[in-house]
Amino acid sequence: MxxxxxxxxxxxxxxxxxxxxxxxxxxxxxxxxxxxxxxxxxxxxxxxxxxxxxxxxxxxxxxxxxxxRKADQEINEEFLRMRVKNAWEYRKNTVDTSSCRLIFGEADFLPGLVVDKYETVLVVQCLALGMEQMKETIVSLLKEVLAEDGIEIRGVYERSDAKERKKEGMPIVKDFIGPEFDTNVEIVENGVKYLVDVKDGQKTGFFLDQKYNRLAIQRICKDKRVLDCFTHMGTFALNAGIAGAKEVTGLDISEYAVQQATENAIRNGLQDVVKFRAADVFDELPKLEAAGEQYDVVILDPPAFTKAKNTIKNAMKGYREINIRGMKLVKDGGYLATCSCSHYMDYENFTRVIHQAAASAHKRLRQVEFRTQAADHPILWSADESYYLKFYIFQVVDEK
Structure with missing residues (x-):
């Protein structure tokens, strides 16, 4: 010691x-x-x-x-097994574990480490030097703990390609841990099938944190005309489609994302209902408004506009603008789902921005629900960085 x-x-x-x-x-x-x-x-x-x-x-x-917190506790394999076992037992009690976040850094008392499970594949992201030295032990312990429940992991891929590693004095790493395997993995979430590219997809391949928020929009999309902005892999759009929407349009600036989303629509037999196109949402929303387009449901799921305290003001302008534009495209009595995935855009700031957007768009909002990240991304009270996702569903009513 x-x-x-x-x-x-x-x-x-x-x-x-x-x-x-x-x-x-x-x-x-x-x-x-x-x-x-x-x-x-x-x-x-x-x-x-x-x-x-x-x-x-x-x-x-x-x-x-x-x-x-225990000054005399050895940080050894037995200790790490306890942490891993606790994390897995918590997930079994709180979420669908077919694909989920198994380790969420500080919130699982394993700071700097993220591990996602996509069916029988694990994706690891390590952002702290001390954890780097325990990483492979934790991976093998995870495999053992999962095997006790009959889950055999077929491959592990490391996506430690975030810039934060440089602040820790560590190189960027993107490679297999153990034998190579096919890094395209089919998962099913809320009844929707996706092909996840764990090697080259965003972050660790997929955004698992919105799982139950995507499920929440299924209730309001049946027989509706839906616009999904910043669609990425088409996740909200496909949840709308599987819920019985009559027409869904998904927009994303990335051609690669649109291609993936289109393939996911085909995979679910939704290609006639759910269509995707590459467009800059900030340019496209004013064009849709000018063309007189109206939707029953508009979904805004932008990337984090701020990753630092000193850019919050600019981020607030961005969130305000897309929410004004989004609200104007919602039919009277229709619905707006809007979110922020930035830790720095806290609940108070995000809520204030939506208030301001509603006033500017001359709309009244009736809150259907407020949600946050899925329970496999637990929010540890007192570890503020673990709380980042804010998600609202509103009914949008014209001022009259």
């Missing part, structure tokens, strides 16, 4: 004292003992009170990520 002790400044450590897992570089008073980046260290409060153990990295502003 490494006996390096990190002592916090007086008055610091508020995040971990309230249940979070991060200690920043400017919160530390002293470090005693020798260590190398990625090692587990013991954290003391300013008065010597032991606060737990975590791994240190002097390349990162997030200097320490906590692994346990």
């Amino acid at each position: 490494n006996h390096t002790i990190v002592t916090l400044k007086k008055g610091e450590g508020r995040t971990i004292k309230s249940g979070g897992l991060w200690i920043y570089d400017n919160e530390i008073a002293t470090i005693t003992g020798s260590f190398k980046n990625g090692d587990i260290v013991l954290v003391h409060d300013f008065d010597g009170y032991p606060m737990g153990r975590g791994f240190i990295n002097q390349n990162s502003k997030i200097r320490i990520r906590m692994m346990t």
Whole structure:
């Protein structure tokens, strides 16, 4: 056991004292003992009170990520098995596990690690140096724990290709962990079939966090004319189609996304109802409005417009504009589904923007429901970064 002790400044450590897992570089008073980046260290409060153990990295502003609150707990294979087993048991109790997020970093007390399961394939993303050293052990433990429930994993692919790794002093990695396998995986979610490309798809191949939000829009799409903006792989559009929509249009700026979405429509026998085309949503919505188009349901699922605090103002303009445009395209009494997947665009800011958009579009909104990310992406209270997805469904009523 490494006996390096990190002592916090007086008055610091508020995040971990309230249940979070991060200690920043400017919160530390002293470090005693020798260590190398990625090692587990013991954290003391300013008065010597032991606060737990975590791994240190002097390349990162997030200097320490906590692994346990118990100062005498060994971070070994037995400990990691306990964390992995707890994560899997939680998913079995809360979500459809055929395809789901198995490990969600800090919210599963395995900071910096994400593991998604697509049927019998695992996709791993590691964003922290300390976790990098445990990654392969955790993968083999996951395989063992899943095998206990009769699930044999046929392949593991690593998608550690996010820029955050550079902040940790680590190279970008995109490769197989273990034997090579076919990286196109068919999954079924809410009755819709998709082909997921875990090697070259966005993030880890698919956005599992919207699973139950996609299901929620099925109720309002039967016999309706639907517009799905920023459709990506056609997920909301196909949920509308399978729910019995009479006509669905999906828009995305990426030709590759449109091609994938079209193939997914064919896979579900929905190609006559659900159509996709490549277009910049910001350019296209004013054109549709000018042409007098009206829809029963408009869905806005944009990428994160902000990934930093200093770009929130510009992001708010972007969210305001698409929501104004989207609302104007909804028939009186129709529905708007709108969301933000940016952690920095918090609930208050996002809600304020929608209020402003409704006033500008001269529309009244009746809230049908407010939702967030699926339960396999749990929100750990006190770890703010784990809460990022905000999703509203409104009925849009003309002011008259």
